[in-house]
Amino acid sequence: MLFRKRNTTQSEAQGEEVKKSAPKGNAHYLSAKESREIAKSNARTIREFEKKNKVKHVDESVYTCEMKDENNIVEFDDLHTYFFTDAGVSKAVDGVTFSIPKGATVGVVGESGCGKSVTSLSLMRLVQAPQGQIVSGAIRFNMGDKAYDITKMPLSEMRKIRGKQIAMIFQEPMTSLNPVFRIGYQLDEMSLLHKKCTKEEAKAHSIEMLKLVGIAAPERVYRCYPHELSGGMRQRVMIAIALSCEPRLIIADEPTTALDVTIQAQILDLLKEVKDKIDGSVMLITHDLGVIAEMADFVVVMYAGRVIETGTTQEIFNNPLHPYTIGLQKSKPVVGRKVDRLYNIPGQVPNPIDMPNFCYFKDRCDRCIEKCNGEYPHFIQVSPTHRVSCYLYEDMQNKEGGSNE
């Protein structure tokens, strides 16, 4: 989705500007020879990574690590996930650092193609291989008594964590449920795999889970196929599957985007409720600022593969600092707030294959200063919880702030 648009010109509809910046031909033209060379070098890099991934027995000490803060459930530390495509290396996630505290809901917002989903897939180690690879960085996951670095774990160990410790709710429930198996089978699978119980116990547990997510006739739904259910019901089933092993972390990747507003309200309420019941954390990925404001305790704003601002929900909504965050909030009409003309952020996201070396937002920013031509801005700690990556706020930096990225 990110890397297919090699031919797209950079800026949209800026009239004269476009004529100057983009040459008349295709700006991102690659000759067959160049493309072959890229493919060759990619194949080499990918082979190295795959070799590392295929190692079956890794000593536990290799991937055991220590959390920076014991109260966090997950810490992303300078994570880089790249896609090696024939058109070049697409840096889908390019140095993401943030953490998810225990029992909290962290909302990740951004436009499509900004790396929200790839971040969550990296955490599950489900990035499309072989072209997609975690290149560097660490994802520390708190298992309670110990902590593991997920990027270094062998896949066989990872399988024990997936579903049991970290569960995922996907955007489109129809495509993530298997159409040829009954709901019951797909639910039982979780308990049978992770809990070593008998089939009867698994069934009892599954029906209990269906009840928990507010399905009125759990016995009937247990025997249904996915196509017999409506969108909202399917999403409930997905949530039931995700919850059935009582995970420490639930990743909800656009859980309500495919649903109607009234059903969305039901599902959001349900998510809030079950999160408290199992006492887990939620990583909520969405592009809807309304959903974030309602659900999240902390917000992470991403743009073009990088985190540009993080803070508590109050901070991000009441005092947004990064020009992109401000623009994003102004460009969405809000029910009950009347404006004559919507603010629009000019242009569009830069091509992920050749990112500029200055701030990625510079070309679209209306508050650009001279310093923006320099290297990509570091994080500036505005308050203990609020960080922003923008040169405009350099004088607001605290003494200990400014993590190197």
Add this chain to the structure above:
Amino acid sequence: MSEALLMEEEKEALATEQSDEIVEEVTEEVVPEEPLDPNALLEVRHLSKHFPAKKNFFGKPLSYLKAVDDVSFKIERGTTLGIVGESGCGKTTLGRTILRLQPATQGKIYFNGIDINALKTAEMNALRPQMQIIFQDPYSSLSPRMPIGEIIGEAVVQHKLMPKSEVKEYVLGVMKSCGLPYHYYERYPHEFSGGQRQRICIATALALKPQFVVCDEPVSALDVSIQAQIINLLKDMQNKMGLTYIFISHDLSVVEHISDKVGVMYLGSMVEYGKTSDIFDKPMHPYTEALFSAVPIPDPNRHASRIILSGDIPSPINAPSGCKFHTRCNHCMDICKEVAPKFKDYGEGHMVACHLYSQD
């Protein structure tokens, strides 16, 4: 989502084939003729569109899916009517039926005082340049084999709006007004991003100098920052060309921003219709109330008390008797289960179909 869409389209295509039969099936109701409003560009009276859902062995339909059921409204020149509702409530079918992209089962559509359902195909084709549509998905509504200059100019040539030698000049002018630089003329759709494709779709529709445009979820497939660009473009073009829009969307905040009047649909019927400010400030129908309270507000300090509707939208094939909303309504009374409420005016053109208000 795209799969579901595809299925819907297939269903519709299938239904259009058999629609001739339906027209014969339904007996015409005698409606007392009211004079037409001279200010209204489009007036829709008791419009219905039924698709055959189940057929017997010989292909005779046994039951119908009532996608649009007895809908009436009018749009004044140069204004925007927003249509909101959940998926499957018949918004898109309504838009397509108004343009006669599929024949109506029942009811009348007056465009500039002409009943378009009574027109012959050739007459209708002559009228087509005045009524255009912008589709939801800009990825599937542009032919991948044609450069965009040709796409935009195709209909202009087809309708012989100008001599062929002037078409290119004219298309470049339209492209410029829609924010597309001139050197895009010979590029192909795959070279563009979603926002630019939607601009191309808008340029295609506006190249014919229409009076009336149906915008069928034009911004749903786009990102927030691109959405704002497209909405602003649509508004600019309206001011410049005096366009009349029907804006179909499930995004209430966008509809509130762009519309002068709003119609709320539920299971094929219009349940509430009125000025945008009236509908958003004091919604009368319980469904409208619940729908509006369900919209998440991007403000962590404002936690609106939310009315949560239980259950899902019922199947439109055997819709509930009486008021269609009674299965999910919090104010349901006995009468609601038996008698369908009438769509009545409760002051200043605020029309509601609900028994709560008809009693007093």
